Amino acid sequence: MRNLVFAALFFTLAISCKKKDTETEEQTPPSSTGVSCPTCNFPDSVFNSSSVGPKLIFKFKLDSNQTRLNNLGLLSNVPSTNAAQSPKFNGISAHYIEMAPTNSTQVGQGVVLYRAEETMCGGSNAIVFCKSIVAKDGDVFFSVPIASVTPGSYKWLRVSLAYQNYDVKVKTSTAGVIDGTLASFVGFNTYLTKYKMHGAVMTPTLNGAGNKLQGYWGFYTKVFNTEYKTEGQAPKTTVVNPNNSNSPIPPGSCLVTGEFYNTTSANVQPFVITGNETQDIIITVSLSTNKSFEWSEVVYDGLFQPDIGESVVDMGLRGLVPKY
Numbered sequence: 001m002r003n004l005v006f007a008a009l010f011f012t013l014a015i016s017c018k019k020k021d022t023e024t025e026e027q028t029p030p031s032s033t034g035v036s037c038p039t040c041n042f043p044d045s046v047f048n049s050s051s052v053g054p055k056l057i058f059k060f061k062l063d064s065n066q067t068r069l070n071n072l073g074l075l076s077n078v079p080s081t082n083a084a085q086s087p088k089f090n091g092i093s094a095h096y097i098e099m100a101p102t103n104s105t106q107v108g109q110g111v112v113l114y115r116a117e118e119t120m121c122g123g124s125n126a127i128v129f130c131k132s133i134v135a136k137d138g139d140v141f142f143s144v145p146i147a148s149v150t151p152g153s154y155k156w157l158r159v160s161l162a163y164q165n166y167d168v169k170v171k172t173s174t175a176g177v178i179d180g181t182l183a184s185f186v187g188f189n190t191y192l193t194k195y196k197m198h199g200a201v202m203t204p205t206l207n208g209a210g211n212k213l214q215g216y217w218g219f220y221t222k223v224f225n226t227e228y229k230t231e232g233q234a235p236k237t238t239v240v241n242p243n244n245s246n247s248p249i250p251p252g253s254c255l256v257t258g259e260f261y262n263t264t265s266a267n268v269q270p271f272v273i274t275g276n277e278t279q280d281i282i283i284t285v286s287l288s289t290n291k292s293f294e295w296s297e298v299v300y301d302g303l304f305q306p307d308i309g310e311s312v313v314d315m316g317l318r319g320l321v322p323k324y
Contacts, residue, residue: 057283
């Protein structure tokens with residue numbers, strides 16, 4: 001069993017792009033920059049809105065059957081040298097939401113609806129993870145009064161993903177096929193001092209607590225009542241942006257882009273805000289998890305086996321379709 005542990009702890013991952021915690025434990029962030037650091041508990045799982053009147057509501061949908069795309073929004077198959085599986089998501093969070101009216105609307109020049117809290121405490125600008133909303137499949141992760149949204153026609157939705165937590169199947173030489181959990185921090189930069197994996201508290205030891213660049217990850221599993229934890233830094237992130245040539249995403253971001261889809265007409269169609277709405281409007285942010293966990297094979301059996309040297313090559317979500 002110890003062989004399983006050390007093999008699982010040191011495999012290489014290449015990540016491509018909760019319940020409300022009641023503990024009183026607080027962050028103990030670094031303060032060498034002189035900037036006041038956030039003090040908060042673990043992320044919440046419930047988005048609370050006190051606004052009145054009709055709202056524009058955003059919900060996540062994680063779909064393993066949705067089309068699998070590459071960075072440019074083209075169909076993407078798993079190479080013959082690799083294998084992949086659709087992971088089981090426990091939670092996901094977003095950092096930024098923007099609606100863009102045209103193909104040529106540059107990032108930040110559309111209607112920016114949401115930007116998560118950030119801090120300079122770690123030495124450079126970073127997302128404050130402990131103040132995020134980590135939502136499950138089907139949960140509301142943001143809403144805004146429609147009256148505050150500029151009326152107009154919007155073709156594209158841009159959502160910057162910040163954090164993913166999911167379970168994957170891992171084959172070992174000593175314990176067979178087991179479940180492992182991965183936490184991937186895919187935002188441009190994340191201020192992090194601790195996080196949870198199935199209730200287990202994970203504390204970063206790679207370069208200590210503080211800012212983590214895009215691609216920082218943690219791995220957790222439990223075998224025969226013994227917990228095993230490890231972490232690492234992945235080299236790349238896959239980010240689907242079909243409008244890349246007209247509206248490129250900033251380097252290092254996880255700004256996934258999708259064209260609005262009208263479920264009534266069953267067609268791609270711009271989303272229109274008139275300013276006269278009297279009822280809530282729900283936008284379902286459908287994300288493709290179709291074989292989003294991909295690794296290079298050593299033994300061609302379609303099973304991920306880190307203890308024989310198989311390594312992950314991509315874990316980015318494979319497309320976004322905003323549906324209304």
